[in-house]
Amino acid sequence: MPVQPKKNAMPVQDAKIRATNFREVALGYCAETAVAEAQRCLNCKNRPCVAACPVNISIPEFISRVKESDFEGAYDIISKSSSLPAVCGRVCPQETQCESECTLGIKFEPVGIGRLERFVADYHNAHFKGQPSVPLSNGHRVAVIGSGPSGLTCAGDLAKKGYKVTVFEALHRAGGVLVYGIPEFRLPKSIVEKEVEILKDYGVEVQTNVVIGKTLTIDELFEQGYEAVFVGSGAGLPRFMGISGEWLKGVYSANEFLTRNNLMKAYEKGSHTPIMHSKTVAVVGGGNVAMDAARTALRLGAEHVYIIYRRSMEEIPARREEVEHAQEEGVEFKILNNPVEILGYSNPQDVRDPKNGFVTGIKVVRCRLGEPDARGRRSPIEIEGSEYVIPVDCVIMAIGTSPNPLIKNTTEGLEVNRHGGIVVEESTGKTSKEGVYAGGDAVTGAATVILAMGAGKTAAIAIDEYITSKNV
Amino acid sequence: MYKIAKKRALNPTVTMMDICAPLVAAKGKAGQFIILRVDGDGERIPLTIAGCDRQNGTVKIIFQVVGATTMALNAKDEGDYIEDFVGPLGRPTETEGVKKVCIVGGGVGCAIALPVAQAFHELGAEVYSIIGFRSKDLVILEDEFRSCSDKLIIVTDDGSYGRKGVVTAPLRELIECGEQFDKVIAIGPVIMMKFVVQTTKPYNIPTVVSMNPIMIDGTGMCGGCRLTVGGKTKFACVDGPDFDGFEVDFDEAMARSNMYADFERHERDEACNLFRKEAE
Numbered sequence: 001m002p003v004q005p006k007k008n009a010m011p012v013q014d015a016k017i018r019a020t021n022f023r024e025v026a027l028g029y030c031a032e033t034a035v036a037e038a039q040r041c042l043n044c045k046n047r048p049c050v051a052a053c054p055v056n057i058s059i060p061e062f063i064s065r066v067k068e069s070d071f072e073g074a075y076d077i078i079s080k081s082s083s084l085p086a087v088c089g090r091v092c093p094q095e096t097q098c099e100s101e102c103t104l105g106i107k108f109e110p111v112g113i114g115r116l117e118r119f120v121a122d123y124h125n126a127h128f129k130g131q132p133s134v135p136l137s138n139g140h141r142v143a144v145i146g147s148g149p150s151g152l153t154c155a156g157d158l159a160k161k162g163y164k165v166t167v168f169e170a171l172h173r174a175g176g177v178l179v180y181g182i183p184e185f186r187l188p189k190s191i192v193e194k195e196v197e198i199l200k201d202y203g204v205e206v207q208t209n210v211v212i213g214k215t216l217t218i219d220e221l222f223e224q225g226y227e228a229v230f231v232g233s234g235a236g237l238p239r240f241m242g243i244s245g246e247w248l249k250g251v252y253s254a255n256e257f258l259t260r261n262n263l264m265k266a267y268e269k270g271s272h273t274p275i276m277h278s279k280t281v282a283v284v285g286g287g288n289v290a291m292d293a294a295r296t297a298l299r300l301g302a303e304h305v306y307i308i309y310r311r312s313m314e315e316i317p318a319r320r321e322e323v324e325h326a327q328e329e330g331v332e333f334k335i336l337n338n339p340v341e342i343l344g345y346s347n348p349q350d351v352r353d354p355k356n357g358f359v360t361g362i363k364v365v366r367c368r369l370g371e372p373d374a375r376g377r378r379s380p381i382e383i384e385g386s387e388y389v390i391p392v393d394c395v396i397m398a399i400g401t402s403p404n405p406l407i408k409n410t411t412e413g414l415e416v417n418r419h420g421g422i423v424v425e426e427s428t429g430k431t432s433k434e435g436v437y438a439g440g441d442a443v444t445g446a447a448t449v450i451l452a453m454g455a456g457k458t459a460a461i462a463i464d465e466y467i468t469s470k471n472v
Numbered sequence: 473m474y475k476i477a478k479k480r481a482l483n484p485t486v487t488m489m490d491i492c493a494p495l496v497a498a499k500g501k502a503g504q505f506i507i508l509r510v511d512g513d514g515e516r517i518p519l520t521i522a523g524c525d526r527q528n529g530t531v532k533i534i535f536q537v538v539g540a541t542t543m544a545l546n547a548k549d550e551g552d553y554i555e556d557f558v559g560p561l562g563r564p565t566e567t568e569g570v571k572k573v574c575i576v577g578g579g580v581g582c583a584i585a586l587p588v589a590q591a592f593h594e595l596g597a598e599v600y601s602i603i604g605f606r607s608k609d610l611v612i613l614e615d616e617f618r619s620c621s622d623k624l625i626i627v628t629d630d631g632s633y634g635r636k637g638v639v640t641a642p643l644r645e646l647i648e649c650g651e652q653f654d655k656v657i658a659i660g661p662v663i664m665m666k667f668v669v670q671t672t673k674p675y676n677i678p679t680v681v682s683m684n685p686i687m688i689d690g691t692g693m694c695g696g697c698r699l700t701v702g703g704k705t706k707f708a709c710v711d712g713p714d715f716d717g718f719e720v721d722f723d724e725a726m727a728r729s730n731m732y733a734d735f736e737r738h739e740r741d742e743a744c745n746l747f748r749k750e751a752e
Contacts, residue, residue: 018672170691172509172516172556180693209558211691238695240705247705247724249731253695259688264515272515272540273688274735357727404692405710 005108008037009075010115015328019298022184022267026090034119038066040104041111045254048101049113055088055153057081059098059113066116075124078117083199084149084453086125086191087178089118093319125194132201138162140467143211143226146406148176149449150197150440151232153456154463159202162463166226170211172216173263176234177441178449180263181255183292185299189262213288213406218414218436225471228435228463231422232456235441236404237275241284242445245342250359254285254293254398256418261296278394280304282362284339285398286311289446291322293396294331296431305331306390310338310367310380338380339365342389342395362390400446411436421445429459430466437463473553477530482612485537486580487546488522492622494529496521496559502587503565503682503714506531507690509556510544514638516540518687520584520713521560531559531592534583534612540739561690565680567591570654572598575621576639576668578660579605584682585659586613586620593620600651601625602642604664608633625663640671647675652674655680658717662729666722679717683708686732697724 011027014020018025021271026401029037049059058077065074078085094114102110140163144155147169154377155165170194175192198261200206210216218229238253257275260266264273281297283290286309297305306324309316312335314324341363347353365387367380403420415432417422422431422438429437439455441447478490496506505520523532537546565588573592576629577585582603593599605611606629618624625642626634635642641658656679658668663683672679680699685697685708692710698704700718706712 171689172558180689210495210557211558211561214561215559217501234693237692237707237710240695240698242705246744247698247700247721247728249728256688256694256696259694264688265513272513272739274732276731353732406691431742 003042003104003108004036004040006032007040007112007115008114009110014201015325015330017187019295019329021301023321024188025185027230028122029115031071031119031123032215034066034071034116036067036224037112037116040347041067042104044103046103048103049098052101053081053098054450055081055457057098057117063111063113063116066120071120071123072128074120075128082443082453083153083283084195085117086121086195087149087187088450088453089114089116089121090187090191091182091448093448095320097450125191128196132198134203134223135160135162136203137164137203140164140355140471142228142230142463142467143168143221143227144177144230144232145176145218146232146234146440146442147168147196147206148232148234148440149178149451150452150456150459151230152196153178153376153453154230154232154439154460155204156199156202157373157457157460158463159199159204161460163464163467165204167206168177168210168212168216169206169208171263172208174206174208176232178200180259181289181292181331182449183258183262183296185295186292187323210418211406218407218411218433222435227467228437230429230456230459230463231407231431231438231442232408232452233404235401235446236406237402238397241339243341245344246397248342248344248359250278250394251342252396254283254289254396255401257293258289258296261300267296274387275300276394277301278392279304280392281394281396282306282308282339282390282392283396283398284308285400286316286318287400287446288318288322290398291318291326291331294396295326295329297394297396298329298331302394306392307331307333307335308337308339308362308390309333309335311335311378312369315377326472334364334390336367336369336380338371339364340368340418343389357394359395360451361389362395363387363389385433401441403442407442419445427458428462429455430462473555474557476548476550476552476554477528479548479550482534483610486534486583486612487537488532488534488583489545490525490530490532491554491557493531493557493559496503496531496557497524497526497529500524500531500560501564502567502591504560505561505684505690505713506533506557506559506705507561508545508554508558509694510532510541510548510554512545512555514544514555515541516556516688516690518684518690518709519686520560521587522583522680523587523590530556531631533579534581538740539736540743543740543743558690560700563711565591565657565682565714567595567597570595570597572600572651572653574602574643574653574656575598576640576643576656576658576660576664577601577603578664579610580612581660581664581682582613582617585657586616588657589617590620598622600646600653602627602639603640604628604660605633606630638667640667643668644671646673647677658682662722662726665717669717669720669722673718680714681717681720682713683715683720683725684713685728687746702709
């Protein structure tokens with residue numbers, strides 16, 4: 001049978017309809033489509049996809065099981081390497097990882113590995129009713145700070161080795177960026193909850209409402225008997241541009257805008273958390289977070305949502321699929337534009353005018369691209385005199401974050417770099433402080449879910465070796 | 473879940489509660505705050521710590537019933553539980569090297585000013601306290617202030633108790649009479665803190681203000697609590713809540729604080745109806 005050249009299409013909600021609701025955009029394969037997609041895998045000898053996966057899932061093996069309709073068998077293979085398969089199947093940039101190296105992809109479209117992973121995880125979560133086999137406790141305790149992708153991965157891997165793991169989470173719900181950052185329509189929160197429940201079944205304890213660096217310090221965790229600590233506290237303080245008008249009402253950081261909606265459910269009718277339902281919204285930035293914020297703003301009822309990005313579509317850092325989804329839904333791209341000022345309403349006759357201090361527009365300057373820099377990236381050059389005003393009533397800054405200082409400031413002997421990121425040995429996640437390991441955005445600054453998971457996995461191996469060697 | 477160990481009404485709209493939260497109680501210091509959620513679907517609200525009982529593991533909070541969430545909190549009784557309680561957040565008030573301090577509290581802000589006054593008193597500093605309220609029936613914590621202050625001045629807007637007028641009048645008199653304060657600490661409505669700073673600035677007396685902007689996570693993640701201080705963007709949750717009063721842009725802070733005024737009014741009305749129905 002000749003190989004089907006194209007991936008089996010992912011069923012999605014119609015763009016016009018989905019732009020008005022918060023339900024998941026991609027609907028997932030059915031069993032039949034999954035088997036058909038699995039049959040496209042050549043099961044080649046050199047398996048380049050495995051090396052290109054940050055957590056090295058045995059991809060050809062799990063796909064072989066899908067071919068045989070042994071979906072639980074496929075799940076067992078994935079879960080040996082990944083603690084969050086339903087999450088990764090949805091938010092991993094497979095096109096630059098496993099699928100980019102797929103042998104089939106040389107001639108045709110690569111195998112839809114991400115879509116298959118998602119199908120397998122969803123199948124398991126819907127059908128599996130038993131309890132996972134929990135390994136015997138080895139009596140050693142490890143503390144994990146933060147319940148985002150790196151922390152959950154590290155916790156899961158260590159629990160599967162028999163460690164007693166406690167995860168400390170600052171917010172009231174576990175999941176980190178998976179619950180406060182990534183929107184419901186891209187990653188339903190029930191899926192994150194389910195993945196956390198699975199980890200609890202493995203014996204992982206999650207303590208919410210504990211801010212390490214405030215409620216407890218890392219040194220106190222050691223005093224309490226934890227033998228190692230993994231810091232996966234994530235990226236911290238949102239960045240602003242430092243332009244005038246950023247204090248105005250209607251200016252949000254993407255973190256705040258997304259947290260109000262995702263964690264606090266401000267989009268739901270009857271929610272106790274307020275959010276501005278703006279008519280015209282400008283989102284500054286071109287990453288995945290910017291796309292998430294723009295698409296959320298549309299769903300809250302905005303008539304126009306603009307992405308304001310200072311380079312061209314070529315350089316936009318968001319995943320292609322996210323950009324396409326945003327465009328289909330009606331997000332408008334104002335590329336080669338850089339904000340210079342945010343404008344607000346001011347009534348000099350009446351200081352009590354309730355409209356005072358609310359955003360009315362954003363002034364931008366047009367840019368052109370210069371020569372590529374050392375990293376091959378073309379930097380924007382502002383075109384003098386090309387400023388113009390885009391009338392908007394909300395501005396969302398999605399231009400990255402700086403590391404959170406809470407842990408750094410309260411942990412003696414923990415080295416950080418000049419950006420505030422925790423310094424680690426890359427192959428182990430080991431920090432300058434004995435017994436303390438770190439990974440994810442707390443180390444790298446804002447990156448992806450799967451890279452954070454890879455770091456959690458690396459650290460879990462190193463922590464296991466560290467505790468084992470200490471107890472010989 | 474966190475148990476309400478004690479509840480007491482301080483005046484018709486201000487309530488005090490002791491919440492069982494041993495980890496917070498073990499660490500909390502004057503000037504720091506907590507964030508709580510009353511119910512599973514509630515909003516997160518910041519409240520400054522009014523005291524910690526390290527032995528019993530309880531944290532004292534004092535709040536004014538102004539909105540939907542504080543109404544829901546006030547509807548809970550001793551022995552009931554609240555959903556979430558996290559802290560201590562923010563930086564403690566700096567108390568070192570101060571020999572003589574003037575604490576200025578306004579309204580429910582006095583609840584936060586009290587532990588600060590107590591902290592200075594315990595360190596042996598001379599403490600002058602000026603506390604202001606709208607009227608006599610709203611006066612709170614008078615005895616507590618008296619026992620930690622070398623001098624206590626109470627003012628009310630309508631003159632129904634203590635001196636008539638605003639807190640800045642006695643503050644200016646004290647300064648003009650030659651009282652040498654190393655520091656003035658103002659805690660209360662933003663407008664009051666703004667005027668306290670206007671009073672102390674000509675005399676160049678270091679003045680600390682405690683800011684309480686809108687906040688979600690309280691750990692530096694959302695940036696909603698940002699203020700302009702000395703021309704720079706600061707986050708009240710991790711850089712504050714105490715700031716150098718001479719540097720804070722108060723007008724901006726006041727403007728930002730009413731961002732959700734319509735929503736809050738609606739929520740409050742809904743909550744009023746709800747609790748009225750329950751009472752019937």
